[in-house]
Amino acid sequence: MKGQKRTLRSHCPINFAVEVVGDKWSLLIVRDIAFWGKLTFGDFSGSKEKIASNILASRLERLVAEGILEKNEDSEDRRKDFYTLTDKGLDLIPLLLEMVSWSERYDAGAEARRQQGFVSRIRKDRDALNAELKKRVKAGGSVFGGAA
Amino acid sequence: MKGQKRTLRSHCPINFAVEVVGDKWSLLIVRDIAFWGKLTFGDFSGSKEKIASNILASRLERLVAEGILEKNEDSEDRRKDFYTLTDKGLDLIPLLLEMVSWSERYDAGAEARRQQGFVSRIRKDRDALNAELKKRVKAGGSVFGGAA
Numbered sequence A, B: 001m002k003g004q005k006r007t008l009r010s011h012c013p014i015n016f017a018v019e020v021v022g023d024k025w026s027l028l029i030v031r032d033i034a035f036w037g038k039l040t041f042g043d044f045s046g047s048k049e050k051i052a053s054n055i056l057a058s059r060l061e062r063l064v065a066e067g068i069l070e071k072n073e074d075s076e077d078r079r080k081d082f083y084t085l086t087d088k089g090l091d092l093i094p095l096l097l098e099m100v101s102w103s104e105r106y107d108a109g110a111e112a113r114r115q116q117g118f119v120s121r122i123r124k125d126r127d128a129l130n131a132e133l134k135k136r137v138k139a140g141g142s143v144f145g146g147a148a
Helices: A013-021 A026-036 A041-045 A053-065 A093-106 A116-124 A126-138 B013-021 B026-036 B041-045 B053-065 B093-106 B116-124 B126-138
Strands: A069-072 A082-085 B069-072 B082-085
Touching (some): A013 A026, A013 B026, A026 A053, A026 A082, A026 A126, A026 B013, A041 A053, A053 A069, A053 A082, A093 A116, A093 A126, A093 B013, B013 B026, B026 B082, B026 B093, B041 B053, B053 B069, B116 B126
Antiparallel strands (some): A069 A082, B069 B082
């Protein structure tokens, strides 16, 4: 993290990713921004996995410290503070797409099964899709919606 | 999980993957088998992230219940029980490779930086690499070593 020395269990690259985003919530916040164009604390609170406010606050702070999110403060109204993905965060999109592909295969109830065209692109046209989505999200759009 | 009804926070495919393998240890166990050919409780205990025995036992049980690992019991010596990846587990290899690629970029100390040829294949020849590794691990080999 910025400004403090991290103690990693190991420098195995799989362990690094697990330590940075391998908890029950971090990747859902990255998803909310990248896939659904969510921006604010209130937006993330409203997601259907129902993250508790104190956990959300701590995860947002951590993701900013990790350099995955950037916080843009509104000087007049804290509820309007919004979060965007840095390049380090945007580069998690390929990981999210692999998760979509895997879950579509193994969760019979996966919502991804209603998005066959999208899943098919993940499997057959991944590099182009990754590049396209990174560009779109970086410009303020999202995978499945506009800004929230 | 097999034999019990799972209550998911949502059927978002990203959430599904997070709920199944999004903890601090599960993907390290999958890594140990796929990348290093580890097989037994003792092998996993020896990994440098130093998982505690009780947590390891609970994770192994859970990964078997999830259908990600298969447990092969030795009738005479429990220490020789060994674990292999099912197809569902083998299909996590692409996710692990994305983690390697991301960490190689963002962890200055990543061991992956000493494996440039491998990282380069992840980025440029991913589909062939995924297929090759799945086949190799399924046959009892591993990404970086033989059986432990």
